[in-house]
Amino acid sequence: MISIQAAWDLIENSVAPGPDQTVRLMNALGCVLAEDVHCTINSPPFDKSMMDGFGIKSADFASGLRTFCIVGELMAGHTSQHVLQSGEAIQIMTGAPIPAGVDAVIQVEETKQNGSDVEITTDRLIEPHHNIVKCGESMRVGETLVTSGKQLQPQDIGLLAELGRHEILVRRPPTIAVLATGDELVPVDAEPGAGQIRNSNEPMLAAQIARVGCQPVPIGIARDNREDLHAKITQGLKADILCLSGGVSAGKKDLVPSELARAGVVEVFHRVALKPGKPIWFGVLKGEHPRYVFGLPGNPVSSFVCFELFVRAAIRRWIGLCDSTPRLQQAKLSQPFSMTSNRPTLFPSAVSRNGSEVWVTPSLWKGSFDLRATIESNALAYFHEAGEYREGDDIEVLQLH
Template sequence: MISPRTAKKIILGSAPRRAVTKVSLEAAFMRVSARDVRARVDGPEFDRATMDGFAIRSSDTAVIPAVLKCTQAIPAGHIPKKSLKKGECAKVATGAMLPGGADSVVMKEEAEFLLSGPVTLRRRIAPYENIAFRAQDLKKGGIVLRKGDILNAAKIGLLSSQGAKDVAVYRAPRVAILSTGDEIAEPGEKKKKGQVWNASASMLKFAVRRWRLAPDYLGIARDDPGQIFKKIRQGLKSDIFIITGAVSIGDLDLVPGALKRSGAAVGFHKVAIRPGKPLLFAVKRGCLIFGLPGNPVSSLVSFLLFVAPLINSMLGYRKGDLIEKGFLAKGVYNKSDRLSLFPGILKYKGGRIIVRPVKYSGSADLAAVSGADVLFMVDKHKDLSKGSAVEFFRISV
């Protein structure tokens, strides 16, 4: 049995080198950029108005009131017909290209004008009012996106403004999930006496979708060596293969044997953690295999502590870990000889994160965990008092 720290080190050390792929901007949201991207054009590409109004030569307002002749109207997206001469102005829309000779824009509200006829200005206008100049935000060849940046809505918008239709990101891992055991039935099915509905698979499928991945669910393999082996061979086509149940040392815990038969190399089996002790990790030709305990809370703990950091790492997120720190609202005693995790609810008080433990009966108590915000960690045989610092990770994966 190894420590959680050692287990995580083995897992992350087994991850393959990140592969790079191009995806459309439509599919790029919250992915991680794999390369620097440089500007194809200046931003903006031309001097433009930032207000609806009139483009003028500021020198024409040296004497007030100034009466100017409006010689053209320039909507956004259109090219000026001619440059301004002395005593002339042009009606412009927000975003419109400025005509030659113009060095300022007067807001529509500050001008006196009729539908046709002269435009009267009653204050001196300084140069460069209400103008966005070419390349003032971004120069051609400048960095638009850096390697490692997360593609949020603003960054995708910036790429779109540069005419990009796709972007290089780290390839998303293919994830497969397999449930095992005669004792489970799929939700919606009629279950036999003694069976329970399969909570772990549903929970893990949606946990994986946090990264906008679409896991391949392989269904339930019954307690039959041949059936489990067949399903495992199918799952080995993925990059990350998650198996729930049948990983301990009981007579029907058939997964370890089936993995060895398939040629997978077991990295470790059993971690000093509660819940989640039976966790198994193996590798077969680039497929990283997790054998998670069958109890739902044990599966969730194992996923959050060990699978989630791997997915983060493979997708290129700089922060592979999901662990945060807070302070206990009341004391907790861990009588176990293993690092233990307990559900808690978060509160914020005086700028501090407070973790309030909730009533919890063990690794099958999904009701308690579903009503909690976090799982917090307490070292073996540790008696923590109110106000003690604890590490936790959020359940809302």
């Protein structure tokens, strides 16, 4: 039995980053960039008015001039050939390029128009560049803007659009097959008979997969016999990652590890000192296009926790994030907590804010069968060892969303 950290290290060392793909910028939200993006334009591309108003020479204003002769108007998207002379003003709209001779824009609310004249009604100091953004003030040709490995947010997509990058190279997210195993399972829309339960792990794992931006591939239920397991494992190995649930503990029908071995999947680890989720199994099908296989324990909370701890680590590594291990953060325990397990425990918990401080409250959770207790949980609190924890103690937490 290995430690959680050893399992993370083995995943990090076993999983190779997946291939890149070109996607349309409109579909790139949440994708991990697979190229460094260099700036190919100056932004703004020209000196630009930040206001609707009148372009003048600031020196005119400084010399006391307040009434100007309007020589034209300039809309955004248009240009002016006129070179502004002293005493002149040009009406200009937000986003329009600044004409030659203009070095300040007075916003329209601070002016009064009288026929072909405009009077400036403000007494504030008007310095050169007033309400003008200079060409390249936001970014300049040649700068590195975004680096490979960044997960694209809406504002990155806006920036890439400014550069005209309507297509972009990203990591392809892995496809992830979900295969539940066990004679006791019936599909979610079926009525369980005696000794049976519904296959709730499939939709739950599919949702966990979708939440991290990957494509779930549901394979259904494999019965506890070698033929069915073999056929469905073969099907599941077409995906980049295969998540089985059930069949990995010490039972007579726990055929998953041996059937995976028969399919050529080499075990990397089996059993982690962890609660819930001790029986977790991980292996690799080597080859030009390697596949990664997780045998998750069948109890729903074990399956849930092992996905968040280990499958997500593999996904992070596959899509090329620098640090593949889950990001644990600190939170203060909101109430005393007695931890009785002799195994490190990821306890379903609720994280909340108290001012600028993050607090964590363990849920009323009864064990790996008790999925109900997790529905008010948004985090897993990581208790490394048995003992009495006090209110205010610093606890590591893994936030779930």
